[in-house]
Amino acid sequence: MIEAVLTLSGIGLVASLGLGLAARKFAVRRNPLIERVEQILPGANCGACGTAGCSAFAKAVVEGEAPLNACVPGGQEVARLIAELMGAAVPSTESYVAVLLCKGGKGEARSKFEYDGVSDCRAAVLVSGGDKGCAYGCLGLGTCERVCPFGAIHMDEDGLPVIDRETCTGCGVCVKNCPKGVLLLAPREASVHIRCHSHDKGAQVKRVCTVGCIGCGACVRICPYEAITLDDGLAVMDYTRCRQCGLCVDSCPTGNITSLVSQTPKARIDPERCKGHALCEAACPVDAISGEPGKTRLVDEERCIGCRICCSVCPVHAIAMVNPD
């Protein structure tokens, strides 16, 4: 009995000693900073930063192999926290949001045939490119909804994904997984979007969809900033030029262009500050500003399209944009 107990405890002792030594000898030294960075990250493992997931990113940042602000979902706030931890300067981060470039749901777009296969857009494209009459349109089987790591997408009754701009972090996972390429990452502040992605000729678009871009060019002509160009029968928005005036929205005959701005803001000039330089007057693309030489300028709100050009040229910062009541 005694021997048995002694033998067993002996074996236990030797084994634990061995384990203890091994733990010391083979310990993986991990930079504690990595762990702290990882704690800051959102933990969605979306991969938008270009690494395999949040842990890999934390390691890469600490080792200087990834920029501090590469975490897209985390945005400016996470970049700031990481910078603080690492004692580096805070880089500025641009913020994006996913936008659907299709308006043709079940009600608007014709369907080619009855599809009864696997319920996933990526599987459906294998069958004659999907059942949608438009070769470019959203298939509506909700692959984007399922892959979104943040639950920012839900499919509506019309069979189109609706993206919740608040929850969407702009990680781009949906964009990568949509087989039709109808999702786009657009700058978060952009509010005017051309919601079609079809390069088909106008007649063909009309045959299959009531709301598609027919490439008429009305928006191109009306845009004061040359922000829209026609690319092979499709109007394409250059977000760096768009100033959200919304003129194109009303010009589109199929109602394809949408704007999130319900009312266009108007320029208002503070008479206290205005010194009558009239730089704004010269800059205004629609001649909405006028005034006597050297006097306070006046804005014709009927004409103002809310482009903010005047604000940016005013040397004394006398112009503010206000929403009309």
Add this chain to the structure above:
Amino acid sequence: MSKVFRFKGGVHPRDRKELSRDKAIEPAPLPERLVVPLSQHIGAPCEPVVSQGDTVKKGQKIGEARGFVSVPVHAPTSGKVIKIDSFPHPLGKDLPAIEIEPDGLDTCADGAGGQEDFASLSPDELRAIIREKGIVGMGGATFPTHVKLSPPEGKPIDTLIINGAECEPYLTADYRLMLEEPEKVITGMRIMKTILGVERAFIAIEKNKPEAIDAVKGVLGPDSREATVVPLEVKYPQGAEKQLIKTIVNREVPPSGGLPMDVGVLVQNVGTAAAVDQAVRLGIPLIERVVTVTGEGIREPKNLRVRIGTPVGSLLEACGGFRETPGKLVLGGPMMGISQYTTEVPVIKGTSGVLVLPRSRVRLEEARTCIRCGTCVRVCPMNLLPNFIGTFASRGLFDQAERYYALDCIECGSCAFSCPAKIPLVHLIKYAKAEIMAKKRKK
């Protein structure tokens, strides 16, 4: 007589060949317009060499091959080029094609003579003719034939198998061809044997076509040493290349990317053999083929000799039109064919059949949960685990699917055919394959 081996798995769908098996091949009427796709083979598509408004003659080259794995396309009749544009293609996409309005005269292009005495030509000359005449595998895969006939150094071919199994239900095009024109098939085989310099050849035909077996044996003569006609067990997918090789010469094509030539075998479809014969002996390019128009949804099933580029709609008309509301239109057989959404798609070099199923026969069944019966595993001729690959695909786990050899699937459809839970296994596996390939391309 050689011993017949077996391949693992397979299924026994009802063949329904009775609908068209006794209908002799007849020429299909000339349609009002022909749409000849520039992409009718696996490999780089053709470059058009005619322009809108040109008049073309029958057999004239209208699309030039680009690259080695590519063959030209020819005008199926004389007429005028109306348009070169994108048209619906049997593969389900819109692809570039040349639209021709026939003038009804069928004037042949001159110059193209054949060589009765093919033995006087060198293998390279023969290969060049086969390529120039646009010959591709007509069993459905449409792989350029001259490429298959040019095995690389170090991979000698010792066996040629002429595939007349036609194991897809409904189809009878190959059967009628063997029955009515066996000499073309045999001559084609002789030409290919000459090119490869092989002694050993087999002609494989399923046992349910005894008349075809007799016809082919008749041409070969009683104790011919040229080829052995092998009657095969009736089982699907008996006509699939790898399964055929296993049954006839008991060799296994190495999995994951192995090719028949790795085991010294070349398989060619009977239609391809006949086309090779026509090209070499008579100088006729591949501009027509036999197509079975069949199915319960068509009034009068037929075997037609169809010009490449004929819109399917005109074939349906030639067969009396729909019998009742159509439910499904498939190009190819019911197991591996591709469903179409429009009758505008043209017949291409790989189109063996046009199948119309009436609405009343198309059952749309809801997929249920896998009951783990293992049927799909048992029937898979590629020794895969379709249930697992399917599950991985439906959960988006494509790396896992790849580890379970999704890419080895030959898409024969045996698994989905026999799944009692009606899980669309092949669709899921095709989906996984597409995602895996997309990822590989990105790398």
